[in-house]
Amino acid sequence: MTQKTPPHKAGSKNRENRLVWITLAIAVLLGLADFFYEQHGHFEVEHIKGFYALFGFAALVVLFLIAKITSPLLTRDENYYAPTDTVAEDYPEDQLGREKQDV
Amino acid sequence: MFEFVPPVFYFLGAALLLPFIPQGILRGLFSLAVPVAAGWAIWTATQGVSAQTDFMGYTLTLMRVDGLSTFFGLAFSLAAFVCLIYAWHIRDTVQQVSTLLYAGAAIGAVFAGDLITLFVFWEGTAIASVFLIWARRTQGAYFTGLRYLIVQIGSGVILLAGIVLHVNSTGSIAFDSMILGSAASWTxxxxxxxxxxxxxLHNWLEDSYPAATITGTVILSAFTTKLAIYALARGFAGTEELLFIGAAMAVVPSLYAVFENDLRRTLAYALNAQLGFMVVGIGIGTELAVNGAAAHAFASIFYKGLLFMGVGAVLYRTGTAKVTELGGLAKSMPWTMAFTLVGAASIAALPLFSGFTTKSLILSAAGNAHMLWVWGALLFASACAVYHSGIKIIYFTFFGEDRGLTPKEAPLNMKLAMGVTAAICLAVGILPEQFYALLPYDVDYHAYSFSHVITQLQLVVFVLLAFLLVKNTRFFPAPRATVSLDTDWLYRKVIPYLLGHIATIVERIWTRWKRDANLVISNAIQASYRTHGPQGPVARTWPTGSMVLWVAALLGITLLLTYI
Known part of the structure; x- marks a missing residue:
């Protein structure tokens, strides 16, 4: 597998890596912020340092896992309900304003 | 007739006049003037009950003006206004008229002071809105519209049954707070x-909204469900059952919103989850919570509308709204992206955007009532919403894999509508004090505490981080070109399948029974033919002599009997 990445894809790859690092930096800063102010909340758990950060992260991971496991059961081919459904239909062309950009 | 003309008549009158106004600027301006006039009438209306009329021995109240109805009436007027700007380019009279009728019926229902008036407008929203689905004019849209209509009319018929039970037991048609328990209240x-x-009971929403026209979906998303939220807030505030219903509603649709391929259906699931927040607020029932439900309904009308507008603009230019066919539009549709980002930030409840100042009312109310599990469920749903309505919509449309699409930017009217809606989202987020002053109850609440800002930012940023880290692994549930199975699977596949089988069995029994019955009948006919037919014993000719003999015998017996 020595396929070369096309230049424009390589650029987007770099951008995405940068985005990950920036997000990670902000996330760490926000997580550390919890140690420097008095936390308010209605429940005990809200006083755990970094509770919202961990909760958000864990919630999405759990959601993804459940979605990954259940999606084969809960999805079917696009034509499954055809012709009584719009999923497999094209949007009527006469109602679109399909225009390309002037290059 | 009335000392104060209910705003619904503005819409009905305009809908009657509209077809006679030439298409174009004149008709556009005319229809835009309607929600403005209605909004002004609602804004200046005095509190209390007016526009009453007698009907079959009952007094109908068309205008009940109080904090709750005014708030929803204004929200609906404003929503109708931005929707009409978004639909400015539409030259289809059917859609234009049904939009006015639909918005008018929703506003009429909000101000209904009694259950009969509520029923009339409740059905009105159903009938007017189905044309926004049929206006797509495809076979699929036709069938979807039929399903939508059956469910919506069904809701109205059940409401009517409930009203009959209610009137029967209480003798009153007033639409006020009800206590759950009687058959009437359950119905x-x-x-x-x-x-x-x-x-x-939800699936009509995810089924029908993505099947409507581009503008139709935006319009549909504003009214029907928020009208139901208003009705719940009016009738069932503080009903404990709503807590569990709402919590389930906030969590479960999030799952579908993750793997759904159609972005408009994704947003429909996300809309359903947001309704769950409002239902929880109504279930808690304190003034803070009902304020939260109303505020979140308002915010949701506009940020969800904005997201539907953004995805609609993309659909309008590219012909698709599917994750598997979109990507990399950031360069070609920058304005659409910027406005959609505002909608995404609002639903993600970032500080300065509308979700931040409205969702927190409900979460705080749940906290004040010490409902840990409800609060946890809502927090989980909030984290999910950051992904499916924020990151997913933005990432897969404007970034992600470049599909070589280079569409033109959205038309001016769409940009304008998105701009106004984005401004509303920002205004609610930046000026919470002024916004809270419009809410049904007076509540002292401060959304911008340091703690709240930091914790909310943590939630959003860590969800984003989780997405970025999981995205390129095999654990990421990437949307595929599929259709999701939801409860409609029952009545679209299972029940027809079972009915097919039952029909076959019934047919077999019928055929057999018919054959047996035929046999019995033809046997009977043959038997009677044998006895009564030309050759049968009954039809045999009898000699006259034997008849005389029998007569003589009978007479003899009679004679004997006489003398005994």
Whole structure:
């Protein structure tokens, strides 16, 4: 597998890596912020340092896992309900304003 | 007739006049003037009850003006206004008229002071809105519209049954707070629950909204479900059952919103989850919580509308709204992206955007009532919403894999509508004090505490981080070109399948029974033919002599009997 990445894809790859690092930096800063102010909340758990950060992260991971496991059961081919459904239909062309950009 | 003309008549009158106004600027301006006039009438209306009329021995109240109805009336007027700007380019009279009728019926229902008036406008929203689906004019849209209409009319019929029970037991048609327990209240709650998309009653929403026209979906997303939220807030505030219903409603649709391929259907699931927040607020029932439900309904009308507008603009230019066909539009549709980002930030509840100042009212109310599990469920749903309505919509449309699409930017009217809606989202987020002053109850609440800002930012940023880290692994549930199976699978596949089998069995029994019955009947005919037919013993000719003999015998017996 020595396929070369096309230049424009390589650029987007770099951008995405940068985005990950920036997000990670902000996330760490926000997580550390919890140690420097008095936390308010209605429940005990809200006083755990970094509770919202961990909760958000864990919630999405759990959601993804459940979605990954259940999606084969809960999805079917696009034509499954055809012709009584719009999923497999094209949007009527006469109602679109399909225009390309002037290059 | 009335000392104060109910705003619904503005819409009905305009809908009657509209076809006679030439298409173009004149008709556009005319229809835009309607929600402005209605909004002004609602804004200046005095509190209290007016526009009453007698009907079959009951007094109908067309205008009940109080904090709750005014707030929803204004929200609907403003929503109608931005929707009409978004639909400025539409030259289809059917859609233009049904938009006015639909918005008018929703506003009429909000101000209904009694259950009969509520029923009339409740059905009105159903009938007017289905044309926004049929206006797509495809076979699929036709069938979807039929399903939508059956469910919506069904909700109205159930409501009518509930009203009959209610009047029968209480003798009053007043639409006020009800206590759950009687058959009447359960029936009415069921009718409201269908329109509010309660779990298991919800699927009409995800089925029909993505099947409507581009502008139709935006319009549909504003009214029907929020009308149901209003009705619940009016009738069932503080009903404990709503807590569990709402919590389930906030969590379960999030799952579908993750793997759904159609972005408009993704947003429909996300809309359903947001309704769950409002239902929880109504279930808690304190003034803070009902304020939260109303505020979140307002915010949701506009940020969800904005997201539907953004995805609609992309669909309008590219012909698709599917994750598997979109990507990399950031360069070609920058304005659409910027406005959609505002909608995404609002639903993610970032500080300075509308979700931040409205969702927190409900979460705080749940906290004040020490409902840990409800609060946890809502927090989980909030984290999910950051992904499916924020990151997913933005990433897969404007970034992600470049599909070589280079569409033109959205038309001016769409940009304008998105701009106004984005401004509303920002205004609610930046000026919470002024916004809270419009809410039904006076509540002292401060959204911008340091703690709240930091914790909310943590939630959003860590969800984003989780997405970025999981995205390129095999654990990421990437949307595929599929259709999701939801409760409609029951009535679209299972029940028809079972009915097919039952029909076959019934047919077999019938055929057999018919054959047996035929046999019995033809046997009977043959038997009687044998006895009564030309050759049968009954039809045999009898000699006259034997008859005389029998007569003589009978006479003899009679004679004997006489002398005994």
């Amino acid at each position: 009415i709650l069921l009718a409201f629950g269908i329109k509010a998309a309660f779990p298991f």
